[in-house]
Amino acid sequence: MVGLVYCDYIANLIKMHLAQYDAQSLLYAVGPIKSDLSANGAYVSPTKNIPVTDINGNKYVITVRELPNEHEGEEDGSDD
DSSP states (O other): OOOOOOHHHHHHHHHHHHHHOOTTOOEEEEOOOEEEEOTTSOEEEEEEEEEEEETTSOEEEEEEOOOOOTTTTSSSOOOO
């Protein structure tokens, strides 16, 4: 059974908090969330990228992607 992947949700939380909690005003811009699409616009993966620019013009990208499940086949996947 394939579980849900929450890349959209996590990326939205990150973007919202970056814009809201930049107390030192070191960020110039937090760009729109970009999906992982092929050249023709087809869906590739749930990966999301958030472009960020600081006040000095340096550019960054924050990537949210699903990692392989190391506990696949186990009952609950907990690290107890």
